[in-house]
Amino acid sequence: MNRKSIFGLAAAALMATTGAFAEYPEKNIHGIIQWGAGGSTDTVTRTVSKLAEKHLGKEIVLVNRPGGTGVIATTYVNSRPADGYTLLFGAENPQLYGVMGLSDLSYSDFYPVNVLARNVPVILTHKDAPWDTMSELLEYVQANPNEVKMGSTGPGGLSFVVDNMIQGVTDFDVKSIPFDGTGPGVTALLGGHVDFMPVGLSAARENIRAGRAKALAVLSTEQIEGFENTQLITDVLPEFKQYLPWGPFYGVFVKKDAPDDVKQKLSEAFSKAVKEPEFQNFLSNFGAIEVNLSGEEATQWLNRWQSVTTWLLQDGGAAKVSPEELGIPRP
Amino acid sequence: MAESMFGYFTMAWLDPSLLALTALGTLAGIYVGAIPGLSVTMAVSILISFTFSWDVNDALALMVGVYIGGVYGGSRSAILLNIPGAPSAIATSFDGFPLAKQGLAGQAIGITTVVSVIGGFVGIAVLAMAAPVVSDVALMFAPRDYLLLALLGLLLVSSLSGESLAKGIFCAALGACIGMVGMDPMTAEGRFTFDTVMLLGGIPYVVAMIGFFGVSEALYQLHHIGLKPIKQDVSKIIPSWDVVKKYIPLSIRTSAIGVFIGALPGTGGDIASLMAYDHAKRSVKNPSKPFGKGAYEGLVAPESANNAAVGGAYIPMLTLGMPGDAVTAVFIGALYIHGLNPGPMLMLETPHLFWFTVGNLVLANIFLLIFGLTGIKVFAKMVEMPKGLLLPLIIILSVVGAYAINNNIADIFWLLGFGVFGYFLKMAGFQVGPIILGVILGPLMDTSYRRAMISVGDSPMGLMGELVTNPVSIILSLCVILLIVSQTPLWKSIKARRAAGKSA
Numbered sequence: 085m086n087r088k089s090i091f092g093l094a095a096a097a098l099m100a101t102t103g104a105f106a107e108y109p110e111k112n113i114h115g116i117i118q119w120g121a122g123g124s125t126d127t128v129t130r131t132v133s134k135l136a137e138k139h140l141g142k143e144i145v146l147v148n149r150p151g152g153t154g155v156i157a158t159t160y161v162n163s164r165p166a167d168g169y170t171l172l173f174g175a176e177n178p179q180l181y182g183v184m185g186l187s188d189l190s191y192s193d194f195y196p197v198n199v200l201a202r203n204v205p206v207i208l209t210h211k212d213a214p215w216d217t218m219s220e221l222l223e224y225v226q227a228n229p230n231e232v233k234m235g236s237t238g239p240g241g242l243s244f245v246v247d248n249m250i251q252g253v254t255d256f257d258v259k260s261i262p263f264d265g266t267g268p269g270v271t272a273l274l275g276g277h278v279d280f281m282p283v284g285l286s287a288a289r290e291n292i293r294a295g296r297a298k299a300l301a302v303l304s305t306e307q308i309e310g311f312e313n314t315q316l317i318t319d320v321l322p323e324f325k326q327y328l329p330w331g332p333f334y335g336v337f338v339k340k341d342a343p344d345d346v347k348q349k350l351s352e353a354f355s356k357a358v359k360e361p362e363f364q365n366f367l368s369n370f371g372a373i374e375v376n377l378s379g380e381e382a383t384q385w386l387n388r389w390q391s392v393t394t395w396l397l398q399d400g401g402a403a404k405v406s407p408e409e410l411g412i413p414r415p
Numbered sequence: 416m417a418e419s420m421f422g423y424f425t426m427a428w429l430d431p432s433l434l435a436l437t438a439l440g441t442l443a444g445i446y447v448g449a450i451p452g453l454s455v456t457m458a459v460s461i462l463i464s465f466t467f468s469w470d471v472n473d474a475l476a477l478m479v480g481v482y483i484g485g486v487y488g489g490s491r492s493a494i495l496l497n498i499p500g501a502p503s504a505i506a507t508s509f510d511g512f513p514l515a516k517q518g519l520a521g522q523a524i525g526i527t528t529v530v531s532v533i534g535g536f537v538g539i540a541v542l543a544m545a546a547p548v549v550s551d552v553a554l555m556f557a558p559r560d561y562l563l564l565a566l567l568g569l570l571l572v573s574s575l576s577g578e579s580l581a582k583g584i585f586c587a588a589l590g591a592c593i594g595m596v597g598m599d600p601m602t603a604e605g606r607f608t609f610d611t612v613m614l615l616g617g618i619p620y621v622v623a624m625i626g627f628f629g630v631s632e633a634l635y636q637l638h639h640i641g642l643k644p645i646k647q648d649v650s651k652i653i654p655s656w657d658v659v660k661k662y663i664p665l666s667i668r669t670s671a672i673g674v675f676i677g678a679l680p681g682t683g684g685d686i687a688s689l690m691a692y693d694h695a696k697r698s699v700k701n702p703s704k705p706f707g708k709g710a711y712e713g714l715v716a717p718e719s720a721n722n723a724a725v726g727g728a729y730i731p732m733l734t735l736g737m738p739g740d741a742v743t744a745v746f747i748g749a750l751y752i753h754g755l756n757p758g759p760m761l762m763l764e765t766p767h768l769f770w771f772t773v774g775n776l777v778l779a780n781i782f783l784l785i786f787g788l789t790g791i792k793v794f795a796k797m798v799e800m801p802k803g804l805l806l807p808l809i810i811i812l813s814v815v816g817a818y819a820i821n822n823n824i825a826d827i828f829w830l831l832g833f834g835v836f837g838y839f840l841k842m843a844g845f846q847v848g849p850i851i852l853g854v855i856l857g858p859l860m861d862t863s864y865r866r867a868m869i870s871v872g873d874s875p876m877g878l879m880g881e882l883v884t885n886p887v888s889i890i891l892s893l894c895v896i897l898l899i900v901s902q903t904p905l906w907k908s909i910k911a912r913r914a915a916g917k918s919a
Contacts, residue, residue: 120741120744121456121457121459121741121744121745121748122456122738122743122744122745122746122747122748123744123748126460126745126748127748127751127752130460130464130467130748130752131467131751133464134464134468146464147822148460148821149821149822149823150616151597151598151615151616151617151821152597152598152612152615152616153598153603155612155615155616156612156615156616156823159612184603186603186615187612230872233869233870238600238601238602238603239603240603259870259872260869261558261866261869261870262600262601262602262866263866264600267680267737267738267744268680268681270737271554271680271731271735272557272558274554274735275556277557277558277870278870289758290736290756290757290758290759290760290761291735291736291758291759293758293759293760294758294760296735365754366751366752366754369751369755369756370751
């Protein structure tokens, strides 16, 4: 046997193997992150994808494509082939693109590989603020309308939605000052340039522990570990229950038309990754709560989130396009 | 306690693998920084994935090195090619590139390296000794104070305009418009987007920077394509102690500017270095050459400031868990991933992390001095390349850099468009520096003004009232007023008369 035929044989054998066992993923996967480096979506993504790689057997090459509250990244992933080699790592924002008039896309155009985790919002105020509970803040705001300054992350962001939720159940007239993100907003809060700010637990916890900030209320129906002495929003405003559980979330998505075996493989890998002790530790450090839903269950979860939030914005007059026009049912 | 602090401070110095990682990071950072568009933020966030399973100290050592090296590296391409490798090196190109044109690129890099390290040490010293105090002062900055700071920055336009102030103001306004493109951060409305998704994310200002500096310069040099490249004098690259001594006072003054602007969560090394350049231009009476024509003072100021800003940026990060700039934001993410809790308790509960970082920063600066002063000859020789090779190389680097920022093909069109436009502007005697100033400061002024106005219930009188009652605002307002008054003809004539009186 000469050299050429050995090579030929080897090549044939190689082709046969790949042909018979061509199993996803054959090559590295691209992961597109909706937000910039160092943000919470970025941090969650970089942690979970590293763990999912082990179960996929290939690398996930991550790229940040921030801009337009994630519209740029979402549009990009949607424009890629549905072969499962481009994943979208995002937060809750696409569920509001329709009513905010930003894009026709939402997570209903994607298959939820895994809704990884969610964050519980708290109402945060700085240490020198005159209020110690949500009841006191409410009383003050109602006695002095349009005086108290609320830090916000802009339209459609967490603070904005929570403000609308409170307005949906009671009189609540505050000056809303938008910042470029949670970090700058909380910095302004610590300096006393705004009076309070609804933020995710992750952003609040360390500042509370250090005594630089106080939590006035937890937006949850049940007590959160470490916040046993903080008022539940439903204790102050029982009607708030209709919105809960609600909070920002982080997830992994792939195009809806991706092959079934790809969806299954991805779902399994990420579900295992969420269960890894490293990710669990990260979540508790970060102050987020595990969701770990995929497929049909995740779709239902996402639809409920979208329906609650979009109708809230519609009723509060903040929606630019009615959810009814978009076919989103009222909760 | 003191003993253990010292132990952590020297940890990276004594452990061979940490030492090697810091060295490697610093060296890699210099090259990442020198390539326009490859940002330190990007490099550090890639390193997060790369160092995921490492020990936290190893990961931090490598990332700190890249950060220090990268901030410095931006000056290389600014001096050699007139393309700032990073926004914080914009001001470096004003006098650095003229020096390269005179065959003094080696000397420019040498002096830049030394003052960068001085700036770095000033930043670290403030971080180590006064971090809690500085971060408390930084927290006092309200939106109205950021507005004043942006105003103060925009007044630099007179320093950057060259011969015609009117042309400079035009360029700054143009830059501000470029900076406004995209989704309004306050209302999520598109501005100048013509309903296209591509424009919703805005125009990254690094693209504008590379286009207006790099591409337009390459086009401009086509006029001189036949000229032989200038021979670079690489005999006396390492500056003598006498030379260094002369610049130390300026370096320390501008480092102080850098460290404070860096510590403010809303501003970073880019604004710091521009302000430092302006300070040098106003305060140095007899520069080595006129500013803009290759004054060493024009290198010393921005390069001291942007490296000092690194220490500054660490201050809010380590004391409050708030990022001082984009790179420290990534560091915060890395700390979470490695199981730490970045926040105000970090310094109290894990003081070793603080002292480890300080020690590591010092070490990285020492490596910077070593790596920065070696290999300059090779770099400087790059400018001696025939124009026919160098200019296409600049264009390729620029395109790759622009694409790498957001992996967005539209950015390449912007880059080329800005390049061609910048070329015609240069031909017509406009300076491109003020454009970038506008791109950086326009949006800061816009959002700060609106935040400040909402805070006072949209009442201009309310805003004026706050400006004269708050200590930080009073100081900043006075600075703005003084700067404006000092540029009026009346003031200049008074000054001239006084000077005449003295000599008489």
